[in-house]
Amino acid sequence: MWIKIECVILVLISGALPVLAQDAATQPGLEYPQSIFDSDTCCWRELSAAGSYVQAADLIKAYLRYHDQVENRHSLQWHLGQMLAMGDQYKEATKQFKKTYSVLYSWFGGADGKAWYLYAKGTVAFLERDKKKFIRLMEKWPPQSIPDRNFDMLRPYWSIGNFHIMKLPHTDRFKKQYFLDCMAAIPVV
Numbered sequence: 001m002w003i004k005i006e007c008v009i010l011v012l013i014s015g016a017l018p019v020l021a022q023d024a025a026t027q028p029g030l031e032y033p034q035s036i037f038d039s040d041t042c043c044w045r046e047l048s049a050a051g052s053y054v055q056a057a058d059l060i061k062a063y064l065r066y067h068d069q070v071e072n073r074h075s076l077q078w079h080l081g082q083m084l085a086m087g088d089q090y091k092e093a094t095k096q097f098k099k100t101y102s103v104l105y106s107w108f109g110g111a112d113g114k115a116w117y118l119y120a121k122g123t124v125a126f127l128e129r130d131k132k133k134f135i136r137l138m139e140k141w142p143p144q145s146i147p148d149r150n151f152d153m154l155r156p157y158w159s160i161g162n163f164h165i166m167k168l169p170h171t172d173r174f175k176k177q178y179f180l181d182c183m184a185a186i187p188v189v
Helices: 002-026 043-049 053-066 073-086 090-098 103-108 110-127 131-140 149-158 160-167 173-185
Strands: none
Touching (some): 043 073, 090 110, 103 110, 110 131
């Protein structure tokens, strides 16, 4: 019985290795450590700066496939979501964003964990055009004694005058500006 299972596992692994090798051969940067791959002068960020969001998303997906263990998987999944959203792939972007937070962050992560949870969940509510959830999340944000970049990113979309954005088509320039603002506010790893 165990021999059959080991043979099946071996076949599955041997089938995956050529795909990973092909990714590395055809997509430069996959062999880099995350600190270089995620720097502002390399790889997916260069593609993003050139407006090639779908290609940047594809490169991040390939990197995550190629590297089983990375320093900060959540960071790359968040950036993958951003690139997908910028490429008008909102449903897939939302799936990626949801992989970057858990209610446990809010419960046990201190002020930073709670802020990340609210920011990420607020971004998903924004993409899903869920005005009630978005308002509820913004109202849960703890009072700030020091500036909070995440809250500052969502605040313009919280004001009553900007809720019309949620009624516009997904390709609207305001949504794209939101993600451009987010990209500019997130420090490079």
